[in-house]
Amino acid sequence: MKITLNGESRTVDDGSTVNSLLLGLGLDPRKVAVERNREIVPKSQYAEVALAEGDVLEIVHFIGGGSHD
Amino acid sequence: MTDTLSDMLHDDGFEVAGRRFTSRLLVGTGKYKDFEETKLAIEASGAEIVTVAVRRVNLSDPSQPMLVDYVDPKVYTYLPNTAGCFDADSAVRTLRLAREAGGWDLVKLEVLGDQKTLYPNITETLLAAELLVKDGFKVMVYTNDDPIVAKRLEDMGCVAVMPLGSLIGSGLGIQNPVNIRLIKESLSVPVLVDAGVGTASDAAIAMELGCDGVLMNTAIAQAKDPIRMARAMKLAIEAGRLSYQAGRMPKKLYADPSSPLSGLI
Numbered sequence: 201m202k203i204t205l206n207g208e209s210r211t212v213d214d215g216s217t218v219n220s221l222l223l224g225l226g227l228d229p230r231k232v233a234v235e236r237n238r239e240i241v242p243k244s245q246y247a248e249v250a251l252a253e254g255d256v257l258e259i260v261h262f263i264g265g266g267s268h269d
Numbered sequence: 270m271t272d273t274l275s276d277m278l279h280d281d282g283f284e285v286a287g288r289r290f291t292s293r294l295l296v297g298t299g300k301y302k303d304f305e306e307t308k309l310a311i312e313a314s315g316a317e318i319v320t321v322a323v324r325r326v327n328l329s330d331p332s333q334p335m336l337v338d339y340v341d342p343k344v345y346t347y348l349p350n351t352a353g354c355f356d357a358d359s360a361v362r363t364l365r366l367a368r369e370a371g372g373w374d375l376v377k378l379e380v381l382g383d384q385k386t387l388y389p390n391i392t393e394t395l396l397a398a399e400l401l402v403k404d405g406f407k408v409m410v411y412t413n414d415d416p417i418v419a420k421r422l423e424d425m426g427c428v429a430v431m432p433l434g435s436l437i438g439s440g441l442g443i444q445n446p447v448n449i450r451l452i453k454e455s456l457s458v459p460v461l462v463d464a465g466v467g468t469a470s471d472a473a474i475a476m477e478l479g480c481d482g483v484l485m486n487t488a489i490a491q492a493k494d495p496i497r498m499a500r501a502m503k504l505a506i507e508a509g510r511l512s513y514q515a516g517r518m519p520k521k522l523y524a525d526p527s528s529p530l531s532g533l534i
Contacts, residue, residue, distance in 0.1 A: 206325045226331040233323075233370035238362070240369050258325065260366050264298035264307055264336050265322025265352050 201253040212251060219246040222259070232261045280510060283459050283481040286375050286407035286428040288346075292317045293476070294506045295348070295461065297486025301495065304339040310489055311340060314499035318346045320377055320484065322353070323367045342371065348409065350377040355390065357397035364401060375428075376401070379411035387437040389413050395421065402426040411463050414448040416455055423456050430456055431463035431484060434475060438487045440467025443474050453479045469498075469505035476509025477517070 203210055205221075212221060218241050222229045234241045235258040241249050251257075282291040296316040301307040311319060319340060327333060349367030351360040357380060364376045380397055382390040389412050401408050402425055409429040410422050419430045432452055435441035442465060443449060453460045459481035466472050466485045475483045483506060492498035 206328060208328075225328060227326060231335060231337055231370075232326055233366045235362075235366055240365050243369065258366070259328070260323050261326050261370060262321040262336055262347060262349065262367070263324045264301060264304075265320065265324075265350060 201251070203251055203253075203255045203257060205257050206259060216251045217247055218249045218251070218257075221251065221257075222246065225259075227259065232259050234259050278511070280507070285409065285459050288375075290317045290346075290482075292503075292506075293482035293510060294472075294503055295320065295482060295484040296489060296499070296502075297484070298336060298340060299352075299486055300490035304334055304336065306495060307336070308339045310495045310499040311345065312499075313496045313503070314489065315503045316345070318348050320348045320350045320352075320486070323349055323351075323363050323370065346375065347371055347373070348375060348377050351379050351397075353381075354379070355381050355383075355393075357393040357400065360393075360397045361400050361404075364406060365404075368406070374405055375407045375409070377409045377411065377431075378427075389433070391415075391418055395425070398422060398425050398427055409461075414445045414452065416448060416451040419452040419460070420455055423458050427458065429459040429461060429481075431461045434462045434465030434471065437464045439465055440471075440488060441465055442467055442471035443478070446474065446478055449475070449480065450478045453481075466502075469501040472502050472505040473509035473512070476506055477513050479513050482506070 201212060201214055203212055218234055229246055237256055282289055283293060292315045294314055294316050295318040296311055296314050297320045298307055349364060349371060351363045354360040354363055360378060360380050367376060368374055378397055380390050380393040382388045398408055398410055408427045409431060410427045411431050412418055412422060414432040419432060422430050432449060434443040461482040461484050462475040462480050463484040466483060466488045472483050489495050489499045489502060
């Protein structure tokens with residue numbers, strides 16, 4: 201199925217969860233936050249939240265930033 | 270130093286959102302050459318609170334080093350900011366993600382007006398502050414040097430108010446010391462100068478006005494030697510605070526000799 205991930209179109213396996221997506225991308229779930237269709241996905245639910253066709257996901261983390269850039 | 274002297278010179282630091290911090294210098298983590306330099310500069314600054322930005326993960330290279338690998342969130346208090354947000358909606362969305370990423374609710378809100386001045390957009394800032402406070406966030410808010418707006422932000426429930434010294438990244442220092450002092454005098458929550466500090470003397474001036482602290486990034490990161498400048502800022506903040514507490518001598522129009530005139534030969 202097709203999803204939009206950080207603004208780019210991607211194909212993922214049917215039955216994917218947020219957790220399997222993160223692991224497949226090589227990301228440490230503890231270091232990121234995920235938004236699905238403009239709703240925050242709590243870390244505790246990564247394994248349960250199944251992805252659906254057309255989902256729009258944002259995966260973010262903390263970067264150096266500062267006062268203002 | 271004797272115990273008595275060290276007691277006399279002791280600084281309790283400042284309290285925000287129920288937490289006490291010893292260092293009155295808060296630093297940003299952007300614009301450094303690399304993570305190693307970031308780490309050393311922060312260490313030299315003595316800062317306990319560091320601001321961080323929230324951005325999309327680079328999916329093409331997920332294994333690249335991350336800030337958290339160099340600046341330990343267990344050692345430093347991460348203060349997620351909304352740098353780059355120009356409306357209330359994106360600022361609130363960013364901080365909700367930050368809360369989930371970090372697991373804490375102390376945040377820095379800044380909603381900017383335009384690219385040329387990066388001056389705060391006050392109507393959007395007020396809107397975002399209201400939503401965030403309602404949502405349980407502890408909001409430290411970047412604002413202009415208007416005492417009425419500063420008071421309003423405190424009344425809304427912001428835990429710290431952070432007026433600009435001058436334009437973000439300009440290094441022009443404290444352009445309106447009169448207003449900064451008015452803001453400090455009229456608020457009960459901590460007041461920190463945010464933006465505009467260019468060099469150590471600027472930081473000292475902010476502290477001499479009675480501010481609780483200073484937040485800076487570019488002044489350190491873009492100095493020729495960021496690590497030395499970080500230490501200079503730490504000392505300037507301490508010197509400025511001591512000077513404020515000590516209370517300066519009155520200014521006079523004419524000379525006043527330091528040595529007694531009686532007994533002159």
